Amino acid sequence: MEVIYIFCEFNRMRVPISGFDNRFCRFFTARGWMLDNARNELTIEKNINANQFSRDFQGVPFVLIKNQSPFISVFSFFGRSWDQAEYSTPVTLPPVLSDKFPKHWEFKLENELRSRKYSRHTIFVYIYYNRLMCNNLQKPPEEIQPDDIKQFLAGVEKDKDYSASSMNLAISAIKFFYKRVLQKDILREQRRPHQDKRLPVVLSKDEIKRMLMSEKNFKHRVLLMMVYASGLRVSEVVRLKRQDIDIARKSIIVSSGKGRKDRYTIMSEMVINALADYYSRYNITNWLFSGSNTGKHLAIRSAQHIFKDALKEAKIAKAASIHCLRHSFATHLLESGTDIRYIQELLGHSSVRTTERYTHVARRKTLAIISPLDTIDEWE
Numbered sequence: 001m002e003v004i005y006i007f008c009e010f011n012r013m014r015v016p017i018s019g020f021d022n023r024f025c026r027f028f029t030a031r032g033w034m035l036d037n038a039r040n041e042l043t044i045e046k047n048i049n050a051n052q053f054s055r056d057f058q059g060v061p062f063v064l065i066k067n068q069s070p071f072i073s074v075f076s077f078f079g080r081s082w083d084q085a086e087y088s089t090p091v092t093l094p095p096v097l098s099d100k101f102p103k104h105w106e107f108k109l110e111n112e113l114r115s116r117k118y119s120r121h122t123i124f125v126y127i128y129y130n131r132l133m134c135n136n137l138q139k140p141p142e143e144i145q146p147d148d149i150k151q152f153l154a155g156v157e158k159d160k161d162y163s164a165s166s167m168n169l170a171i172s173a174i175k176f177f178y179k180r181v182l183q184k185d186i187l188r189e190q191r192r193p194h195q196d197k198r199l200p201v202v203l204s205k206d207e208i209k210r211m212l213m214s215e216k217n218f219k220h221r222v223l224l225m226m227v228y229a230s231g232l233r234v235s236e237v238v239r240l241k242r243q244d245i246d247i248a249r250k251s252i253i254v255s256s257g258k259g260r261k262d263r264y265t266i267m268s269e270m271v272i273n274a275l276a277d278y279y280s281r282y283n284i285t286n287w288l289f290s291g292s293n294t295g296k297h298l299a300i301r302s303a304q305h306i307f308k309d310a311l312k313e314a315k316i317a318k319a320a321s322i323h324c325l326r327h328s329f330a331t332h333l334l335e336s337g338t339d340i341r342y343i344q345e346l347l348g349h350s351s352v353r354t355t356e357r358y359t360h361v362a363r364r365k366t367l368a369i370i371s372p373l374d375t376i377d378e379w380e
Contacts, residue, residue, distance in 0.1 A: 015042045100134035105141055108181050119260070129173035132156075141177070146186050149174060153190075164193040200327035201320045202361050208328060214313040220306045222271070222278050223289055223298075226252075227322060229268035231329035231347050233258065234322050238298045240288040242279070247272055254348065263348045330355065334362040 007014040015033070017025055017040055025042065029035060033042040106127055113123045133152045134141060153170065156162050162170070175187045203211070208228055215221040227237050236254050244253050250267045278284065289298040307322035318324075326347070333343050344355040 013044050017041055098135075098138070099131070100138055100140050101131040102140065105177075105181070106131070109177050112180050113176075117260070125169060126173040126176060129170045130177050133170075133174060141182060144186075146189065149187065149190065167193045199361050200331075200357065201318055201324040202331045203316070203318065203320065203324055203328045205332065207314070207316050207318075208325070211310045211314040211316060215306075215310045217306075218278065219282065219289065220310065222274050223303060223306060224310060224322075224325065225268070225271050225274060228325040228329055229271050230265045231326050232265070233326060234300050234303050238289055238300055238303050241286055242284050242288060245275065245288070247275070258348060261348060263345070265346045265348075327358070327361075330358045331362050334358050 005016055015028065017035075025035060028042045033044045036043055109127060109130065110123055113126060118126075130141070133149070134144070136152055136155060137144060137148050139148065153167060156170070157167060171187065171190060171192055175190075178184045178186050212221055212224060215224060223237060226232060226240075227234065230252055232240075232252075232254065235258075239255075240252070244255065245267070246253065247267070250269075250272065251264050252267055254263050254265060256262065287297040289303075290296065291298045291302065304322050307320075307325070311318075311320060330343050330347060333346075334340065340352060340355055340359070343358070344352050347355060349355050
């Protein structure tokens with residue numbers, strides 16, 4: 001049974017979001033609630049009565065827990081109406097964790113990152129991991145020791161099942177703060193976890209064709225075509241402007257891609273033909289793919305949903321994300337005999353070693369080897 005727990009604290013309310021999906025969070029944020037990623041909860045700076053929840057959550061039970069009260073109020077269980085709250089026996093509530101990452105340290109960390117021209121996303125992530133550590137340990141930054149950091153990393157790996165890349169990102173965030181802001185190199189002995197060496201998910205040409213044909217929305221189909229035809233990241237395709245498309249040279253300039261690097265990549269004749277119709281149909285002057293607010297580009301999350309819906313419509317069961325179209329672009333070029341150095345340049349990889357992982361999934365000579373089971377008749 002889905003139950004909402006609401007903690008009332010003076011002029012503030014909190015709702016833990018563990019176990020709920022993104023739709024639940026969007027519902028709350030649309031009504032003025034703020035998402036606190038460090039505490040994994042939603043908050044609002046006021047008190048809302050039970051009647052308001054009854055209108056928004058028909059039939060969904062919730063537990064109302066008031067600050068410094070020995071009782072909890074339980075609403076809408078077992079078909080009871082919302083005005084019939086049940087009261088439990090006295091309970092001991094866990095203490096509310098306080099924020100141990102002060103604003104002045106957040107300000108200094110942000111300034112240090114901005115002065116080095118770090119991206120907005122990196123700034124957000126670095127602040128997030130340092131706040132998460134301090135709040136989990138319930139210690140201010142000045143009191144934290146190397147063993148505390150190991151305890152924090154072990155805890156998030158166990159409780160949140162962090163991947164090796166997430167663990168490495170957390171270590172980078174904490175290391176930057178202590179070395180550059182606090183001037184204490186306390187992570188010198190911290191070993192980084194080994195990265196998982198996973199093969200990229202690749203769609204076959206037939207699967208990509210089925211997916212594109214199943215997408216009835218012309219705008220969405222053009223977006224998916226461009227990701228595959230040019231090997232774009234999702235963050236790159238949503239930020240494309242009409243001026244970035246050079247039809248005469250059959251190329252796209254990707255401005256400020258990953259690592260703030262510009263690069264050129266190729267265009268498809270099919271995309272060029274589709275864009276001629278697309279420009280006139282949607283009156284494109286600035287953003288190639290605008291969002292619901294025409295002054296802004298399409299959100300990354302929206303592009304991801306477009307791909308997921310198209311994949312489902314085409315009845316493709318692979319556990320793939322929109323990024324697999326970029327993987328497929330590289331793999332199919334490699335299979336057709338394109339030099340790996342050219343593929344590296346088109347993808348914008350700093351090192352050819354990053355591009356070399358596609359050699360493990362390309363259908364080349366290794367996959368042409370005949371299995372011994374298929375020659376079993378020769379044993380006779």
